[in-house]
Amino acid sequence: MFTGLSAFPLTPMDEQDIDETAFAGLVERLAAAGVDSIGALGSTGSYAYLSRGERARVARIAVEHAGDVPVMIGIGALRTRDVLLLAEDAQKAGASAVLLAPVSYQKLAPEEVYAHYEAVARSLSVPMCVYDNPGTANFQFSDELHGRIAQLPNIGSIKIPGVPSDAAEATARVQRLRALIPAHVTIGVSGDWFGATGMNAGCEAWYSVIGGLFPKTALAIARAAQRGDAAQATRLSARLQPYWDLIACHGGSLRVTAAAASLLSLARSPCLPLPLKAIDGADRAYLARLIEELELA
Template sequence: MEIFQGLSAFPITPADEDGVVDAEGVMGLSARLAAAGVDTIGLLGSTGTYAYLTRTERRRAIQAAMKSVGGTTPLIVGVGALRTDEAQNLARDAQFEGASALLLAPVSYTPLTEDEVFAHYAAVASATSLPLCIYNNPSTTHFTFSPALLGRLAGVANIKAVKMPLPGAMPIASELDVLRAGPAGRLAIGYSGDWGAAEALLAGADAWYSVVAGFLPEISMQMVRAARDADRQEVSRINGLLEPLWGLFRQFGSLRVAYAAVNALGLSQAAPPKPILPLSSADRQRTVEALAHAGLG
C-alpha cells in the first residue's frame, strides 16, 4: 500500500508542563496503534501539538515512536514551522530518525500569499528524499489551498499527497471529482475532520487522517475495512457508534476531546499544553459516556 493511503492515526504527544515529551508515553501510544493495524501513524500532527514543542522535543518524540514501532508501522511526521529553514531542519531530523514521510502545514503569523506558500513547500520538499503531504488545515493556519495551488505543488518533486479539510456545501465526492480532474489529481487525496470520515471513505478518498484513531484504533479500522468492502450499512452503523464523539469534536475541537479520551481510557494522564485547558469535569464525563456509546470505557 502507498504511504498516503488507508488509515493514518494521529495520537497526542504526552508531555509535562515544561513541554518535555514523555518518551515512554509516546512509545505506549504508538505500540497500541501499531498493534491495531493502522496503516500509518501521524506523529506530531495538530493532535500531536507539534506547534507547542521545541525541535529537541519533537526529535525526542520521533525517536520514541521509532523505538516502539520502527520497521512495523510507517511514521508520517509533522514538520510545520514559522520559518522555512526551521521546517527544513525538522524535515532532516525526521528523515535521520527514520520517518517514512512528512506532513507540512503552512504555519504563519503574517498571512501568506500563494507564491510564498509554493516557495515554502518547494524548499522543504527539497530538503530530504521523503515523500511529503500538504496539510490543508485552514482552521489553524488560516490559509486555504486553492485547486490551482495544489496543482502547482503536485508538480514539485517529493510532494505526493494532500490532507484536506471537509468541504463546506460541496459533497466530498464532488470535490474529489473536481480535484482529480485537474493537475491536483496527481496527489493522493485524503481527508481529516473525523465526523465526515464515513462520507469521505465511501466517496473513495485515498486516506483518512484520523484523530479518533489515535485513541480508538480498532473501531476506526473496522470502519475503514467496511468502506473498502463498500459495506455502507456497516460504515453507517460504526459511524453511529462514534456520533457522540463527533458532537464533542465539533463543540470543543478534537484536540481537547482527544486528551480527555486518552485520560479516561487510562492511556496517559497528560494534559494539553497551556494555554489550552482540559475539558471541564462535566464535559469529561460526557467524553466517558461517548466512549461507552462506542462500546469502550
C-alpha cells in the same frame, strides 16, 4: 504509505517535559491494532508547542516503537529555514514521510506558500503530505494551488479538511481535486466526522485523530469504506454522532482526546501544553459515559 487509516496520536506532556513512556505506549497500541500508518506531531500531537529538540525526540520515539508501521512526522513551522531543519531531523529519525502545513503568523499569499513547499519538497529524500488545515494554519488552499504543489517532486498526498456531508457533493469535490493532481498523489480526508463520507467519496486515506486513540473503532469504518461497503461505513460513523458533537462543542478534537487518554490511563493528567486544557467537569463525565456506551476502547 498514503492510503487507508493514518492514525494521529496525542503527544502527552506537561510544563516540564514530554511523557515519553506514555507516547511510546500510544504508538505501540496503534501498531498492534494494525493501522496503515502513524502520523506523529500533527495538530493533535501539539507540534507547534514543542522545541526542535523535543520534536526530534518525539520523531525518534515514534519510529522506534511503530514496528513495521510507517511513520509520518509533522514538520510545520513559521520559517522555511526551520522547516528544512525539522525535515532533516525527521529523516534522520527514520520517518517514512513528512507532513507540512503552511503555518503562519502573518497571512501568507499563495505564491509564498508555493515557494515554501517547493523549497522543502526539493530537499527531501522521503515523500511529503500537504497538510491543508485552515483552522490552525490560517491559510485557505485553492484546488489550483494544490494542483501546482502536487507537481513538485516528493509530493505523495494531500490532506484535505473534510468534504461536504452530501455523498454526491462529496464525490464531486474529490473529483474536482483529483482532476488537477497527478495519479500518484493520494487524497486523504481529515476531520473525523468526515472520515466515512470522504473515503466513500474516493479519498484513498483517512488522516484520523480518533484513530490515534481508538484505532479499532476507526479501522472498522476505514475497512468498510475500502471494501466498498459505503452503507456500513456510514452507519458506523453515524453511531459516533454524540462523540462528534462533543468534539464540535470544544472547537476540535484535541481537548476531548486529551481527556479521553487520561480517562483510559493512557496518559496522565494534565497532558497538554498550557494554556491548552483538556475538557473537565460535566463534559469529562459525559465523555467517560460515551467511551463506555459507544464501546470506543
